[in-house]
Amino acid sequence: MVYCVISAAMSTQELFVAAAHKCLSAGRKSLSVPQSRDLAAQVLAVDLGLKPALLYDSNGASADQVRQYLSSLQSSQLVSKSLLTLDLNGNALIVNPVTVRSNVEQLFHDGNVAVIDVCHSLEKPTIADPLRRELKSMAHDLLLLLRGFEHLTEAEKPHYVGEKSDEWNLCTVFGLLLGYPVTYWFDQTKSFENCLSMTPLIVTTASATWQADTAAHRCCLYSFSVPAVLLKEIQSNLEHWRLCLQERFQQQNVLKDLTVCQSTVILPSVCL
Template identity: 35%
Template sequence: CGAAGLAELRRYLARLREAGLAPRRLHLLDAGGSALLLHPGLARQRLAAALRTHPPPFVDVSARRRCPALCGPVETETIRGHLAALLAHLEAAEATATDSVSSSEVVPTGWNLCTVVGVLLGYPAAYAFAMEEGTENCLALTPLRVFAVQASCPRIRDGLVVQIYSFSIPESLCTELKEVLDAWCDELKEAFRAQSDFVDLRISSEVVSLPAVAL
């Protein structure tokens, strides 16, 4: 988004905080022209969790593959190197932050932002693909289990149900990733109990096959 765009976003977020609509500290990360709005503590927590999770929660969906599979050791170490670099960057930025809305810039050379953003969003498993192949993938017509997280938000309107987020995992890998999925579910429920804005947490899943999947 460039320096000018980042500065404008910071001013906008500062006004939201003044209005009491964004009580937590926020960090704007410029990653190769993409602006990511992060809660610093939560972002660091999710990066650290992805670095220690076993099996590594990265799914290779490169177009050259016949079907999705967990990333191999070489690909996994590359991804972990990128996540570790981002974690170190955020720790350094947090150590020097003085405002309630801070910002920094990182040059994501070789990073797959699809994977990085998946980790930052808290997905239990993130998709990865060979960057030299572009954004094509092998998920077309592949059975995917789509998880959706919904909750009611009475602060806005009684009976209002909102979808907080959703993600997919290849159905063929759900058994292999069961421990990771169970941990995600438990952590989500724990985080839900620690807040008061949303009630009636609902976690659903269904299997779909689509003619094309954009990442």
């Protein structure tokens, strides 16, 4: 086991950058300083409850390397001990167990998370019933998993999400874990393709500035899309998400200058 040791004499940003450089190299590919700072801001957002989880996709680092990185940050008291690393079918996530469970529960209780059916057989995307059998079963299993993690601390290995997750639609699960107000679903037993080709999509992004030491770093905290044809139907979901994000943002002083904006894209193919 390789442990990441970093000097306490470094500045805050230098500590984050050093941890990323030591723990997250994949072959000869290390994260650049801007990438390391961006990752740091994302992890801080998870720790502050501004977002429930972070899906690590910066390079080919393994889930165990991501765990080493998180443990290094925790040992330096840069983030809390409550954050955990999940290994979900080879995908590494850093999660805030309490925040992410609360987000998944919204699917059942208050309808603040909309599920959009984008099955390839449909002429256009439609709103799905979040309590349909497949979705309800998946969300129930996910909640049981998350509740079991709440009393744990970061361990030697990433917490592996077992074989049950093989049946989950990961596109839907990632939308729930990452705190989106909308998430896509399709019947993967029939096809992994979708009906979003050449469909106008409204992309919502939320960004903020991490001001640490003498340097400021701007990063994107959220980015998700909604089919333009369904925008009116789920406008209330988007507004509730924006207001909740603003409220949480005002309760901390690590990240500043929150900006939420929208743009429209049309793509020949959309990979989910």
